Amino acid sequence: MDDQESKPALQVSRREFVEVAVVSGLAAGVPAAAQTPEIKPRIVNCTFTINKQKQELQIDPRVTLLDLLREHLKLTGTKKGCDHGQCGACTVLVDGRRINSCLTLAIMQNGREITTIEGLAAGSQLHPMQTAFIEHDGFQCGYCTPGQVCSAVALLDEVKAGAPSAVTPRMGEIRPIELSDDEIRERMSGNICRCGAYEGIVAAVREAAGRRRV
Amino acid sequence: MKPFSYFCPATVDEAIQGYGEAQETRFIGGGTNLLDLMKMGVERPAHLIDIGRLPLMKISPHGDGVRIGALISNTDAANHELIRTRYPVLTEAILAGASPQLRNMATMGGNLLQRTRCYYFYDPSYQECNKRTPGSGCAAIDGYNRIHAVLGQSPQCIAVHPSDMCVALTALDAVVQVKGPHGERSINMTEFHRLPGDTPQVETNLQSGELITAIDLPSIPYGKQSHYLKIRDRHSYAFALVSVAVVLDADEDGTMRHVRIALGGVAHKPWRATKAEKALTGEKADKKTLRAAAEEELADAHGYEHNSFKIELAKRAIVRAVTTVVGGQQNG
Ligand SMILES: Cc1cc2nc3c(=O)[nH]c(=O)nc-3n(C[C@H](O)[C@H](O)[C@H](O)COP(=O)(O)OP(=O)(O)OC[C@H]3O[C@@H](n4cnc5c(N)ncnc54)[C@H](O)[C@@H]3O)c2cc1C
Ligand code: FES
Ligand code: FES
Numbered sequence: 001m002d003d004q005e006s007k008p009a010l011q012v013s014r015r016e017f018v019e020v021a022v023v024s025g026l027a028a029g030v031p032a033a034a035q036t037p038e039i040k041p042r043i044v045n046c047t048f049t050i051n052k053q054k055q056e057l058q059i060d061p062r063v064t065l066l067d068l069l070r071e072h073l074k075l076t077g078t079k080k081g082c083d084h085g086q087c088g089a090c091t092v093l094v095d096g097r098r099i100n101s102c103l104t105l106a107i108m109q110n111g112r113e114i115t116t117i118e119g120l121a122a123g124s125q126l127h128p129m130q131t132a133f134i135e136h137d138g139f140q141c142g143y144c145t146p147g148q149v150c151s152a153v154a155l156l157d158e159v160k161a162g163a164p165s166a167v168t169p170r171m172g173e174i175r176p177i178e179l180s181d182d183e184i185r186e187r188m189s190g191n192i193c194r195c196g197a198y199e200g201i202v203a204a205v206r207e208a209a210g211r212r213r214v
Numbered sequence: 215m216k217p218f219s220y221f222c223p224a225t226v227d228e229a230i231q232g233y234g235e236a237q238e239t240r241f242i243g244g245g246t247n248l249l250d251l252m253k254m255g256v257e258r259p260a261h262l263i264d265i266g267r268l269p270l271m272k273i274s275p276h277g278d279g280v281r282i283g284a285l286i287s288n289t290d291a292a293n294h295e296l297i298r299t300r301y302p303v304l305t306e307a308i309l310a311g312a313s314p315q316l317r318n319m320a321t322m323g324g325n326l327l328q329r330t331r332c333y334y335f336y337d338p339s340y341q342e343c344n345k346r347t348p349g350s351g352c353a354a355i356d357g358y359n360r361i362h363a364v365l366g367q368s369p370q371c372i373a374v375h376p377s378d379m380c381v382a383l384t385a386l387d388a389v390v391q392v393k394g395p396h397g398e399r400s401i402n403m404t405e406f407h408r409l410p411g412d413t414p415q416v417e418t419n420l421q422s423g424e425l426i427t428a429i430d431l432p433s434i435p436y437g438k439q440s441h442y443l444k445i446r447d448r449h450s451y452a453f454a455l456v457s458v459a460v461v462l463d464a465d466e467d468g469t470m471r472h473v474r475i476a477l478g479g480v481a482h483k484p485w486r487a488t489k490a491e492k493a494l495t496g497e498k499a500d501k502k503t504l505r506a507a508a509e510e511e512l513a514d515a516h517g518y519e520h521n522s523f524k525i526e527l528a529k530r531a532i533v534r535a536v537t538t539v540v541g542g543q544q545n546g
Contacts, residue, residue, distance in 0.1 A: 044220065061220040061262070064249070084250055091315055097289075100315045103246045107220055108264055151315065158314070163293045166309040166450065172302030172438055174295055189450035190313025 046110045050075070051119025059106055066090045066101035069116060077117035077146045081192070088191035091147035092116050098154035100190075117146035120153065129153050132204035140195035148191045152205045155187045159209070179209050215252055222264040226427060230395060232263050233423040241265045241425060243285065243324035246316050251329060255338050256346060265323075270427055273297065278433030284323035284391075284426040288379065289314070291322055301431055302544075303440035303459050307382035310444040313451050323426035326380060326390065326406065327418065330373035330482075331361065331453055344370045344414045360520035361455065364528070365512070366481040371414030372518065374479055375407055376453050381478035382442055384486050385459035388431050394424035407483030414482070436463035436472065441544035443535040444478075445527060454479040456527045458535040468498045468540050475536070480515075480528055487511045490532060499540040501533070508532040 043058045050073065059068060066083070069075040069092070081089030083102045090102040093115040120127035129152050132138070139145040159179050164171040167186045177183065184205045185198070193201065223229040233239050238260035242248050251257040270283035273294045280296050291297055292308040312320065334340045334353035342351035354362050354372050362372040380403070388403040407418050420426070440461040446452040457478035463471045473494045475487040493507035508529035515525045538544050 042217075042219070061218065062215045083253065085246055085312075085316055088313065088315060097318045098315045099319050100246070100313075103244075103249050103316070104319060105220075105242075105245060105249065105264075107222075108242070108245060108266055110222075155314070161293075163289070164298070164305065164309065165314075166306070171305055171309070172298050174298060186450055187314060190315045192451075 044107055046107055048106075048109065048111070049113040051115060061105060061107045063106050064102055065092070065094075065104050065106045065109055065114070068106040069101060069114075075116050075118055079143055079146055081144070081147075086192075087144070087147075088151060089144050089147040091150045091191065093150055093154055096154070096157065098151050098190075115150070117150055120149065127153065129156075129204070129208045132208040133201070136200045136203040136207065137197065138200040138204040139193070139197050144191060144193045144195075144197075148188070148193065148201055151188060151191045152201075152208065155184075155205065156209055158187070159183075179206075179211055181206065184209075216258045216260070218259050219261045220264065221261070222267060224267060226268055226270070226393060226425060229263055229265055229268060230393060230423065230425055232261075233395075233425075237422075239263060239423075241323075243321035244287070244316075244319035245324075246312075246319050247324060247328040251336075254336055256329075256336060265425065266321075276430055280431045281391075282322055282429045282431070284428055285321050288312070288317040288320040288322065288325060292317070299438075301382075301386060301434070301437050301440075303385065303437070303442050303461055304379070304382045304431070306440075306442035307378045307444075307457075307459060310442060310454075310457070311378035322379075322429055325377055326383075326426060326429075327420070328377055329417070331376045332373040333358065333361075335373060344410075345373065345417075346415075348413070348415050355518065358520060359518040361453070361479075362518060362521050363481050364515040364517050364521060364524045365477075365485055366409045366483070367516070368410045368412065368414070370412055371410035371482065373410070373414065373482060375417075375481070375483050376479075377484070378442070378444060378454060378457060378478060380407070380484045381457055381476045382459045383429065383431075384476040384484035385440075385461050385474045386431055386434065386437070387474070388429050390426060391428040391430060392420060392424045393427050394421055396421075398427075400430075403484075404486050410482045417482075434461060437461060439463060439539050439544070441535050441539045443531055443538070445531055456480060456524055456531050458528075458531045460535045460539050462494075462536065462539055464499065464540050468500075470494050470497060470499060470540070473536075475511075475532060477511075477528060477532075480524060487532065489513075494536070499536055501537075504533040504536055505529070 046057050048055050069078050079089040081087035085100045085103045091098050092101045094112050129149050159177045165186045167182050184202050221232050240259040241263050270285040272283045288308050292305045298305050335343050335345050340353045342353040363374045383403045390401045390406050442459050444454045444457040459476045461474040473491045477485040490507040490511040497503045
C-alpha cells in the first residue's frame with residue numbers, strides 16, 4: 001500500500017469551497033454573542049460502487065457512511081450499535097478493507113468500492129464465512145453479526161497478506177501468520193457481542209480459515 | 215451536527231491555502247477522532263478540509279532512517295517491512311491501540327493529534343473543562359479521575375494524552391515534519407505535545423493552519439531491542455492505563471549502553487523518562503537497579519482520588535518492560 005496513488009480529489013472546486021465559506025451572513029434577530037457565521041448545508045454529488053452496483057448520489061456532507069447505507073439506501077443489514085467506533089456493529093469493507101462506517105463521512109469515501117453484509121453472498125449461495133457462523137452458532141440475537149462477518153472476511157485477507165496483530169510473536173520478523181485462537185480473538189476484538197457468542201465466533205472463523213483448534 | 219463546507223484538495227499546497235485564516239477550519243484525516251468529537255458537539259468546525267487524498271502515503275528510507283507519510287494509515291505503518299524490521303516497537307505500539315477497523319482508518323498525523331479521552335472533556339454537558347472553555351475549571355480534579363495524569367499535570371488540567379503510537383515515537387526520537395502558510399519546519403517528538411500549564415487548550419506546538427506531512431524516524435542500530443508494554447482494563451480494544459516503550463542497547467552480560475524509555479497514560483504528553491534512562495545507562499539490569507530508576511522517575515508523581523494506583527503501576531511497568539528487553543523476551 002505504500003506506493004498507493006492518490007485518487008482524483010473530489011470535484012468540489014476551490015472556488016465553490018470559498019463560495020460556501022463566504023455564505024456567512026449574520027442571522028437576523030440572533031443576539032450578538034450567539035452570532036456565528038452560518039454555513040448552509042450543501043448537497044454534494046458522489047459516486048460509490050456499493051455491492052458491485054454503481055450509485056450516483058446527492059448527499060449532505062454531514063451524512064456518515066453508516067447513515068447513508070441504512071437511512072438513504074435502506075441497506076439495513078449494517079447495524080448501528082454505538083455510533084462512536086466502540087462496538088464494530090457498523091463494520092463494512094471499503095476497497096476490501098474493514099472500517100467502522102459510523103466514523104467516516106460518506107463523502108470521504110467518494111469513488112470507492114463498498115461491500116456490506118448484503119453484498120457477500122453470491123445470489124442464494126452464502127459466503128463461506130456466513131455458513132461457518134451458522135454452523136457454529138456464532139450469534140444469539142444477531143445484532144452484531146453483520147459486523148462480525150464483514151470483519152472476519154477481512155481478517156482472513158489480512159492474515160493471508162501476513163499482517164501481524166498485537167499477539168503475533170516476534171513481529172519484527174517477516175513470516176507467515178499462524179492463526180491460533182488467540183490470534184482470532186485479538187483480530188476480532190474490534191467487534192463486541194453483547195450476547196457473548198464469542199466461542200462460536202472464534203470457531204466459525206477458525207473453520208472458515210480452514211484450521212483446527214490451536 | 216453543525217453544517218460545514220467540505221473541500222477535498224489534491225495537493226498539499228491546496229490544502230494549506232484552503233485552510234487560510236479561517237478559525238473554524240479543521241483538516242480531517244481518518245476522521246475517527248474528529249468526527250466522534252463533532253458528533254459530541256466538542257468540535258464544531260465550519261469548514262472541513264479532507265486531506266485523505268493527499269499524496270502523503272509513502273514509507274521510504276530517508277537518510278539512515280525512515281520517513282512515514284502523514285496520511286499512511288496506522289495499519290499500513292505497523293505492517294510495513296521497514297518499520298517491523300527496524301522499529302518493531304512502533305509496530306507493537308500501534309497494534310496495541312484501538313481495533314483493526316479503526317487502525318485501517320486512522321492516519322499517522324491524526325493519531326499524533328488525537329484529543330484526550332477525559333470524560334469531562336468529551337461531554338459538553340459538563341460545563342467545567344479548561345480545554346473546551348478556558349477559565350471554566352477542571353471537573354476531573356474533584357471528579358472521577360481514574361484515567362487521569364500523575365506526572366506533569368497542572369491545577370488547570372489533569373488530562374492524559376491517550377495515544378499508544380506516540381509513546382513509541384517519543385522513545386524513538388521521531389521528528390514531525392510540518393508545512394504551513396509560512397513554510398516548512400521540523401518539530402522533535404519530545405517538543406511536539408505540551409504539558410497543560412495554564413493553557414491546557416493549547417495541546418501541541420503546531421501552529422494554526424500547519425499540516426503534518428511526515429514523521430521521520432532516525433537510525434537506531436539497536437532498534438530491535440525494544441518492547442511496548444500496555445496495561446489496560448481489558449486485554450484488547452481499550453486505552454492504556456499505563457504503558458511503557460523501551461528501546462535499549464544491552465551487552466551480553468546485561469549492561470545497558472543506551473536506554474530509551476517513554477511512558478503513556480501518565481501525563482498530558484507522552485512522557486520521556488529521562489531520569490530513569492540516566493539512572494540505567496551503564497548499569498546492569500538487575501531488579502534493584504531497575505526499581506531504583508523507576509522510583510526516581512516517579513518521585514514527583516502526584517495522584518488523585520481514583521488514580522494513585524498508576525504511580526506504583528508505572529514503576530512496575532518500567533521494571534517489567536526493561537527486564538523483558540534485556541532478557542531477549544520482547545516481541546520485536
Ligand atoms: C473506540 C476507540 C478506541 C480507540 N483506542 C485507541 C487506543 O487504544 N490507543 C490509541 O492510541 N488510540 C486509540 N483510539 C484513537 C485513534 O487512534 C485515533 O482516533 C486516530 O489515531 C486518529 O487518527 P485520524 O486520522 O482518524 O484522525 P482525525 O480524526 O482525522 O483527526 C484528528 C485530529 O488531527 C487533525 N489532523 C489529522 N491529520 C492531520 C495532519 N496531517 N495535519 C494536521 N492536522 C491533522 C484533525 O484536524 C483533528 O483535529 C481509539 C479510537 C476509538 C474511536
Ligand atoms: S456503530 Fe460503529 S462502531 Fe459501534
Ligand atoms: S449475537 Fe447478540 S450481540 Fe452478538
